[in-house]
Amino acid sequence: QAAASGTDPFTGGGRYIPGGQPTQPQSSLVDPFTGASRHQPSNVHVNLASNTYFPQKTYVTFETANPVQIINKLKEFNEKVGAENQLSTAELDSLQTLMEGKDVTDVHISNISKVLDWPTEFIFPGLDVLRVAIRNQKVCDHVCSQPGFLERQVLFLAPSSPVPTQLLALRILANCFKHASGQRLLLAERETVITEALNCRLTPNKNVQVALATLLLNYSVCLQDMVDEEAGYSQCLLAIASVMENPLDPEAEFRLLVCLGTLICNDKSTRELAKSLELQNLIIPMQTRVEPKKVSECAGFVINRLQ
Structure with missing residues (x-):
């Protein structure tokens, strides 16, 4: 089940711990990712007309946040970053209103830019602000037009990066797909983004696994209506294979299956x-998953498509 509205997927016992506790991320979807109202066939070998899992037509984003906890962590780090990087109380408060979905002004954008210039060891709550704020079109349009924005997010995906930083960078990139400016940027830089995102494929952290799978899923949604994108389809398939070779959280498995199903659904060359x-050798074991049932069901539909 998706995280309940108003809960922070980073919170364990009331503390702000990015990536510390594996949880189901909030998605913008109701069906099939929540599973509450979806069709539930009795077994995996069913008529393909019953498949409600793919092709996926909408982007999946990470929506939930606890602005108060994020701002409290920012205030803590604000005392440690040095006078040249510090924000005033009013500037910090403006970031909370930004995350709460109030009207976005140039002042908000200026303040979030200041936080994103903090030293790397203090950056993760600022990245979390951006992860929430980038759902707003004005913020997304601004940051996606800034030189160096994507390059820095990609740097956060390096194997040496702390897990919270990797996690938030992946979630920011996934959320960029919410608006056309983000879609254009990520499509133009697809080769680099996916290549660098695969630095995270060996992580045992379930949140990072789900975020990586979601980024690939959103690429499949973006690519399915494009022409002459064989290279994109191929890279996504190779990425799926690379990630699936490792032990995965069931939600990450499911999102990769939906990604794969979306890619092969209407394209014969991609199926081949x-x-x-x-x-199929990586997917067959997923058909035996007892819980969550959506993994075995979706795996069955993908196998049928590959036959």
Whole structure:
């Protein structure tokens, strides 16, 4: 089940701990990711007309936040970043109103830019502000037009980066798909973004696994209506294979299955490539998952498509 509205996926016992507790991220979808109202076939070998899982047509984003906890962590770090980087109380408070969805002004954007210039060891609550704020079109349009924005997010995906930083960078990139400016940027830089995101594929952290799977899923949604994107389809398939070779959280498995199903659904050449990569050998074990049932069901639909 998706995280309840108003809860912070980073919170464990009331504390702000990015990536500390594996939880289900909030998505913008009701069906099939919440599973409450979806069709539930009796077994995986069913008529393909019953498949409600793919192709996925809408982007999946990370919506939930606890602005008060994020701001409290920012205030704590604000005392440690040095006078040249510090924000005033009013500037910090403006970031809370930004996350709460109030009207976005140039002042908000200026203040979030200041936080994103903090030293790397103090950056993660600022990244969390951006993860929430980038859902607003004005913020997304601004940051996606800034030189160096994407390059810095990609740097946060390095194997040496702290897990919270990797997690938030992946979630920011996934949320960029919410608006056209983010879609254009991520499509233009697809090769670099996916290549660097795969630095996180070996992580045992379930939140990072789900965020990586969601980024790939959003790429599949973006690519499905594009022409002459064979290279994009191929890179996504290779990325799925690379991630699926490792032990995964069931929600990450599910999102990768939906991603794969979306890619192969209406494209014969992509299906043939998936077969040549022997992806079905990675998917067959997922058909035996007892819980959550959506993993075994979706795996069955993907296997049927690959036959």
